[in-house]
Amino acid sequence: MKRLSYLSCCILLSSCAIAATITGKVLDPSESGVSGARVVVTSRLGLLQQSTTDQAGYFRLDLSGAETGAAIVVTAPGFARKTIALDSIDTRTQLTVELEIAPTSDSITVT
Numbered sequence: 089m090k091r092l093s094y095l096s097c098c099i100l101l102s103s104c105a106i107a108a109t110i111t112g113k114v115l116d117p118s119e120s121g122v123s124g125a126r127v128v129v130t131s132r133l134g135l136l137q138q139s140t141t142d143q144a145g146y147f148r149l150d151l152s153g154a155e156t157g158a159a160i161v162v163t164a165p166g167f168a169r170k171t172i173a174l175d176s177i178d179t180r181t182q183l184t185v186e187l188e189i190a191p192t193s194d195s196i197t198v199t
Contacts, residue, residue, distance in 0.1 A: 108152075112183030114145045114162055121145020122187060125164035129174065131157060151179070166190055 114122040121144040128138040129149055136158065139147045149160075151174070158174040160183075167187040177183055 108179035110149045110151060110160070110177065110179055110183055112147055112185060114141050114147065114164070114185045114187060116167070116187055117189060119186075122164050122167065125162055125167075125187070127185075128161050129158055130161055131159075160185075162187065 112127075114125040114127065116122050121141070123141060123143045123145060125141040125145070125147075126138065127141065127147045127149065129136045129151060137149050137151065139149050141147045141164075151158075156175060160172045160174060160177070162170045162172075162185050164187060166189065168190045170185055170187055172183075172185065
C-alpha cells in the first residue's frame with residue numbers, strides 16, 4: 089500500500105500544473121506597443137489559452153491548468169514569431185515581449 093501511495097505522489101508531482109495570471113506588453117524594435125498581436129499558451133497537448141494585445145500592446149492570460157513545459161508564443165503580422173518557455177517566466181512581474189521585424193524575401197520567377 090505504501091508503494092502505491094508513493095507512486096501516486098510521484099506521478100502527481102511530475103505533472104504539476106501552473107496556476108497564475110500573466111500580464112504583459114508586446115513591443116516592436118522601437119519599443120512601441122504592438123496592437124493586435126496574438127499571444128497563446130501552448131503545451132504538448134496543444135493550445136491552452138489565447139489573448140490578443142490591445143491598442144497599447146498589453147495582454148492578460150489566465151494560466152490555470154497550464155502544465156510544466158508549456159510555452160507562450162507571440163505572433164503578429166510583419167514580425168518574427170517569438171516563443172518563451174513558461175518555466176522561465178516570473179509570474180509576479182509583467183512580462184515584456186520584444187518582437188523583431190520578420191525577414192523579407194523577394195523572388196522573381198522568369199519562364
